[in-house]
Amino acid sequence: MPDTPITENLDRLAVLQQLERKVLWLSAWMIHNANHLRPSSDGLKVGGHQASSASSATLMTALYFDVLNAADRVAVKPHASPVFHAIQYLLGHQNRDQLERFRAFGGAQSYPSRTKDGDDVDFSTGSVGLGVAMTSFAALTQDYVRLKGMTPDDLPAGRMIAVMGDAELDEGNIFEAMLEGWKHDVRNLWWVIDYNRQSLDSVVRDRLYTRLDQLFTGMGWNVHTLKYGKKLEAAFERTGGGALRRWIDDCPNDLYSALTFKGGAAWRAHLTQDLGATAGIGALLDDHDDDALAVLMTNLAGHDLGTVREAFHAVDDDRPTCFIAYTIKGFGLPFAGHKDNHAGLMNPDQMALFQQAMKVPTGREWDPHAGLDIEPAALDAFLAEVPFAAVYPRRRRAPVVPVPETLPAGGGTQASTQEGFGKILNELGRGETTLADHIVTCSPDVTVSTNLGGWVNHRGIFDRHDRPDVFRHEKVVSAQTWNMSVRGQHIELGIAENNLFTLLAALGLSGSLFGARLLPIATLYDPFIQRGLDALNYACYQDARFMVVATPSGITLAPEGGAHQSVSTPLIGIAQDGLAAFEPAFVDELAAIMGWAFDYMQRDGEGQGATNWLRDVEGGSVYLRLSTRTIDQPVRKLDVAADQQIIDGGYWLVPPAPGAELAIAYSGAVAPEAIAAHQEILEDVPGAGLLAVTSADRLNAGWSAAGRARQSGRTDARAAVERLLAPLAADAALVTVVDGHPATLGWMGAVHGHRVEALGVEHFGQSGALDDLYRYHRIDTDAILDAAAAALLARRG
Numbered sequence: 001m002p003d004t005p006i007t008e009n010l011d012r013l014a015v016l017q018q019l020e021r022k023v024l025w026l027s028a029w030m031i032h033n034a035n036h037l038r039p040s041s042d043g044l045k046v047g048g049h050q051a052s053s054a055s056s057a058t059l060m061t062a063l064y065f066d067v068l069n070a071a072d073r074v075a076v077k078p079h080a081s082p083v084f085h086a087i088q089y090l091l092g093h094q095n096r097d098q099l100e101r102f103r104a105f106g107g108a109q110s111y112p113s114r115t116k117d118g119d120d121v122d123f124s125t126g127s128v129g130l131g132v133a134m135t136s137f138a139a140l141t142q143d144y145v146r147l148k149g150m151t152p153d154d155l156p157a158g159r160m161i162a163v164m165g166d167a168e169l170d171e172g173n174i175f176e177a178m179l180e181g182w183k184h185d186v187r188n189l190w191w192v193i194d195y196n197r198q199s200l201d202s203v204v205r206d207r208l209y210t211r212l213d214q215l216f217t218g219m220g221w222n223v224h225t226l227k228y229g230k231k232l233e234a235a236f237e238r239t240g241g242g243a244l245r246r247w248i249d250d251c252p253n254d255l256y257s258a259l260t261f262k263g264g265a266a267w268r269a270h271l272t273q274d275l276g277a278t279a280g281i282g283a284l285l286d287d288h289d290d291d292a293l294a295v296l297m298t299n300l301a302g303h304d305l306g307t308v309r310e311a312f313h314a315v316d317d318d319r320p321t322c323f324i325a326y327t328i329k330g331f332g333l334p335f336a337g338h339k340d341n342h343a344g345l346m347n348p349d350q351m352a353l354f355q356q357a358m359k360v361p362t363g364r365e366w367d368p369h370a371g372l373d374i375e376p377a378a379l380d381a382f383l384a385e386v387p388f389a390a391v392y393p394r395r396r397r398a399p400v401v402p403v404p405e406t407l408p409a410g411g412g413t414q415a416s417t418q419e420g421f422g423k424i425l426n427e428l429g430r431g432e433t434t435l436a437d438h439i440v441t442c443s444p445d446v447t448v449s450t451n452l453g454g455w456v457n458h459r460g461i462f463d464r465h466d467r468p469d470v471f472r473h474e475k476v477v478s479a480q481t482w483n484m485s486v487r488g489q490h491i492e493l494g495i496a497e498n499n500l501f502t503l504l505a506a507l508g509l510s511g512s513l514f515g516a517r518l519l520p521i522a523t524l525y526d527p528f529i530q531r532g533l534d535a536l537n538y539a540c541y542q543d544a545r546f547m548v549v550a551t552p553s554g555i556t557l558a559p560e561g562g563a564h565q566s567v568s569t570p571l572i573g574i575a576q577d578g579l580a581a582f583e584p585a586f587v588d589e590l591a592a593i594m595g596w597a598f599d600y601m602q603r604d605g606e607g608q609g610a611t612n613w614l615r616d617v618e619g620g621s622v623y624l625r626l627s628t629r630t631i632d633q634p635v636r637k638l639d640v641a642a643d644q645q646i647i648d649g650g651y652w653l654v655p656p657a658p659g660a661e662l663a664i665a666y667s668g669a670v671a672p673e674a675i676a677a678h679q680e681i682l683e684d685v686p687g688a689g690l691l692a693v694t695s696a697d698r699l700n701a702g703w704s705a706a707g708r709a710r711q712s713g714r715t716d717a718r719a720a721v722e723r724l725l726a727p728l729a730a731d732a733a734l735v736t737v738v739d740g741h742p743a744t745l746g747w748m749g750a751v752h753g754h755r756v757e758a759l760g761v762e763h764f765g766q767s768g769a770l771d772d773l774y775r776y777h778r779i780d781t782d783a784i785l786d787a788a789a790a791a792l793l794a795r796r797g
């Protein structure tokens with residue numbers, strides 16, 4: 001007879017309760033160690049969130065050790081990071097050293113991080129609300145790739161799950177995401193609300209849950225409110241139980257929290273006062289000593305493992321599902337329920353008592369088995385069979401999508417970069433390439449006005465349900481076809497840029513999450529990058545890969561006016577990590593950049609030797625700042641070397657004579673003004689150069705990186721911008737001009753110590769014709785000439 005597996009005789013709930021205790025202990029200890037035991041080099045408080053972790057220990061235990069499958073993907077609320085790392089440690093996917101260095105350099109991260117943590121974080125969290133919304137867009141992404149049959153056969157559909165703080169629901173981006181999720185009929189989405197009714201500062205309003213319930217139900221979600229644990233449910237069955245339930249139901253959140261903190265005697269006093277005359281209550285109080293009464297009165301469902309498990313396992317459909325799980329912030333810790341406990345830490349005395357209660361012997365604090373009422377072998381056997389851990393690591397690798405040598409740029413002697421972008425995508429949409437099949441476009445209600453119309457006509461709109469274009473069917477003439485089906489390759493969003501960037505975060509991780517690589521391209525108006533900036537940063541932080549095409553931009557959108565003008569976006573392009581920003585002036589430059597970008601978006605540093613200065617090995621995402629301004633296009637054929645300069649960030653449209661005393665550097669739509677000014681200047685300064693800056697971001701990054709490389713011994717390191725500006729005289733003057741903040745290019749003067757006059761836009765503008773606005777903001781030809789004259793005058797003394 002075969003041996004009975006050790007796990008077969010185990011009571012799952014009993015084992016899970018042991019793990020719940022261990023998770024609570026380890027999370028608290030990890031934070032305690034970081035704050036009280038690890039030597040500090042700077043005297044600063046390290047922090048960590050013991051109360052917030054304790055609040056979600058039961059929910060997380062049930063999920064990770066019992067309910068989740070390897071295909072599920074989870075966003076863990078930021079402040080439960082220690083709980084997540086403790087769970088991974090118990091599963092053997094996190095090491096002790098990392099836990100000991102929680103919040104220290106190179107250790108487990110303060111908030112779960114896909115890129116910085118090594119233990120299989122699915123979605124980074126930190127900025128509250130974003131991780132939650134991310135799960136909805138991940139569900140949409142999963143639908144997209146699964147309905148198209150792009151996922152590997154061995155990967156089943158997973159649930160996209162957020163374990164979220166209740167205060168995350170204050171963030172507007174969550175509601176934007178819910179509405180968008182409803183429109184797209186997303187499935188396999190769970191939001192588990194850790195409903196401790198506390199945020200950072202205080203206790204939240206009473207009866208909020210009734211609003212939440214209605215909100216989710218209104219959006220078509222299943223809602224499960226998990227309020228009372230089994231002990232309280234049993235008490236409610238006793239004589240007087242109905243009155244007790246009503247009393248708790250009516251108890252204001254702040255009073256409930258305060259009594260939780262104060263403990264059994266305080267509960268007794270209040271219950272005696274309010275319900276002492278009610279039949280059965282006296283007996284109930286007599287049956288419980290103070291400790292037992294405190295346990296009973298705080299027996300909320302979110303800390304009752306049996307109740308939580310049953311609720312999770314009972315879900316049998318793929319509708320979006322929300323669990324409102326009542327919890328207590330700091331449950332099981334001395335500051336449970338205290339309104340100030342968010343950043344609270346147990347002091348050493350409190351920790352010693354807690355350690356005793358947890359039965360963890362001194363010196364065995366990190367031992368997974370210490371203090372548990374279960375045989376180590378039995379626990380290990382249980383852990384070895386946890387469904388979630390059946391596959392590890394769970395990240396997927398998707399094959400690289402081949403990119404053609406050149407992209408079709410479309411002819412034309414006059415064009416805008418936005419128009420050029422539309423043509424490139426139109427050609428891609430028309431053709432039959434693997435690249436085009438992996439592109440997915442999206443836009444927040446500006447698809448047509450950002451020139452994606454041609455692409456959409458060829459490739460259609462994604463929807464899980466077939467919806468033919470009614471206008472076409474009714475023979476109403478329109479240039480735009482709007483057919484929806486699972487074959488569609490454009491995801492149309494409502495006007496919410498937060499959603500756009502969160503969707504990019506999800507689409508841009510599709511290869512890793514679902515084994516199906518996508519090359520997402522999003523279009524939006526440039527100023528509204530700022531509306532979604534935190535979500536954009538979030539997408540970059542998790543290293544999602546995408547292309548943002550922002551158009552129109554600057555004051556060049558002229559009659560559209562000041563409310564739509566973008567001034568600071570070029571600086572965002574420079575400062576945003578993980579995003580290579582470009583502002584081409586001409587369509588052939590754009591084609592070179594996009595061809596490179598499709599490749600760059602897919603790089604992961606594999607097999608390519610040492611890291612270079614520009615993330616060219618690791619790759620990243622790309623931001624193109626485009627314009628609707630139609631300008632003369634150069635008649636030329638770019639060769640590989642020219643393409644490379646465009647990618648590196650700049651090239652001489654007119655090279656300077658050796659030792660030239662002046663150069664003009666421009667970026668983007670102001671090219672005609674720079675060209676005109678340069679031509680006039682040539683009469684006075686024959687050797688003056690004209691520099692086309694296609695990427696201030698990459699020129700700048702290369703310059704900083706080369707400096708760092710030289711400081712660490714690579715004396716031959718030279719940045720592209722250093723080489724470009726080298727032919728100028730040592731005391732040459734530089735005039736820079738861009739339709740954006742002048743600091744975008746102004747730094748170039750510091751490369752070789754050239755005197756610089758930086759032109760650009762610094763103030764909110766107003767509507768107007770282009771020439772009026774350029775003159776007003778001093779980025780027209782005359783302003784460039786004036787700046788050149790001033791710079792030369794100063795130079796000549």
Ligand SMILES: Cc1ncc(C[n+]2csc(CCOP(=O)(O)OP(=O)(O)O)c2C)c(N)n1
Binds near residue numbers: 128200
């Ligand atoms: C966008 C953003 N704003 C502010 C913060 C600072 N902050 C951290 S936690 C928190 C309150 C969180 O409360 P809740 O979501 O209920 O979490 P829990 O009670 O479970 O700790 C705040 C305001 C943040 N992390 N992100």
Ligand SMILES: [Mg+2]
Binds near residue numbers: 166194197199
């Ligand atoms: Mg809370």
